[in-house]
Amino acid sequence: MVFSFCRAAARKAFAHQASSNVAPAAIGISHTVSTCLKEYSHQQRRLFHEKKFEEEDDHTLEKLFVRNRKWVEKTNKEDPTFFKKLAAGQSPDYLYIGCSDSRVSISDLIGIEMGELFVHRNIANLVVSSDVNLLAVMTYAIEHLKVKHILLTGHNDCGGVRAAMKHKDIGPVLDSWVQNIRDVYRLHQEELDAIADDEQRHRRLVELNVAEQCLNLNKTSVVQKRRNETHADPNFSKSYPRVHGLVFDPATGILCKVPTDYKKIASEISDMYELFDEHDFMVHPDYVIGSHDKDETK
Ligand code: CO
Numbered sequence: 001m002v003f004s005f006c007r008a009a010a011r012k013a014f015a016h017q018a019s020s021n022v023a024p025a026a027i028g029i030s031h032t033v034s035t036c037l038k039e040y041s042h043q044q045r046r047l048f049h050e051k052k053f054e055e056e057d058d059h060t061l062e063k064l065f066v067r068n069r070k071w072v073e074k075t076n077k078e079d080p081t082f083f084k085k086l087a088a089g090q091s092p093d094y095l096y097i098g099c100s101d102s103r104v105s106i107s108d109l110i111g112i113e114m115g116e117l118f119v120h121r122n123i124a125n126l127v128v129s130s131d132v133n134l135l136a137v138m139t140y141a142i143e144h145l146k147v148k149h150i151l152l153t154g155h156n157d158c159g160g161v162r163a164a165m166k167h168k169d170i171g172p173v174l175d176s177w178v179q180n181i182r183d184v185y186r187l188h189q190e191e192l193d194a195i196a197d198d199e200q201r202h203r204r205l206v207e208l209n210v211a212e213q214c215l216n217l218n219k220t221s222v223v224q225k226r227r228n229e230t231h232a233d234p235n236f237s238k239s240y241p242r243v244h245g246l247v248f249d250p251a252t253g254i255l256c257k258v259p260t261d262y263k264k265i266a267s268e269i270s271d272m273y274e275l276f277d278e279h280d281f282m283v284h285p286d287y288v289i290g291s292h293d294k295d296e297t298k
Pocket of ligand 1: 099100101123124125155157158159160161
């Protein structure tokens with residue numbers, strides 16, 4: 001009742017104030033009503049802005065929905081069975097781990113179909129052993145979807161890599177993340193410091209970061225376990241998943257393999273990171289040693 005009166009008084013006073021631009025005290029409004037007036041006024045402004053933002057959101061989504069419907073129409077015209085196949089489930093051969101950069105869309109880069117690629121993205125395509133999100137994606141992709149290839153993909157003009165090359169505070173969370181790339185720089189400091197051109201040094205760090213993240217993939221138990229399993233299985237001619245280090249250049253659209261031979265480095269440091277004994281895995285009774293061209297690096 002009191003609130004109702006207060007609201008009515010506030011609305012009246014608000015209307016009066018709006019038309020006359022006279023302060024509440026000047027028209028004899030009590031302190032309580034004046035407070036209600038301020039609250040009411042604030043609430044009205046908030047509702048007005050919320051409504052405006054909602055309208056803008058709707059407009060943004062409408063544009064996306066229009067694009068989506070056009071794409072559905074075009075896709076159905078090109079292949080009337082496309083969505084039927086998509087609804088049947090996924091069986092991708094590839095796990096893509098790449099940067100979150102909006103310019104890097106791996107499906108477009110390699111013209112791959114929907115359903116062929118399982119995806120994880122983060123800033124600067126890092127493989128951090130404590131990243132539960134990444135480990136969950138890897139475990140599902142490797143143990144359940146049984147992907148055969150991991151495409152660890154970096155890109156030139158990477159904001160994360162650039163940030164790691166600057167001595168600047170970018171906040172505790174981003175600093176902590178980017179520190180992983182600074183560790184890569186430290187490992188290759190002599191080579192990187194010898195490159196005079198800033199852009200060339202950035203590009204080399206992009207490559208070295210990709211190579212280091214490939215090594216990090218090989219250190220994980222989920223990758224090692226599956227590679228040992230497939231190595232012991234005669235149904236596989238190689239050990240899977242294969243790990244590939246790639247770099248994309250947004251300036252040209254070209255995707256390339258990293259020149260660093262991280263597989264050689266992986267074999268050199270494998271003693272340190274090997275988690276399984278080869279004998280832990282049952283060799284299939286039909287397997288004849290030498291009958292298959294197994295991966296030499298395992
Ligand atoms: Co990036």
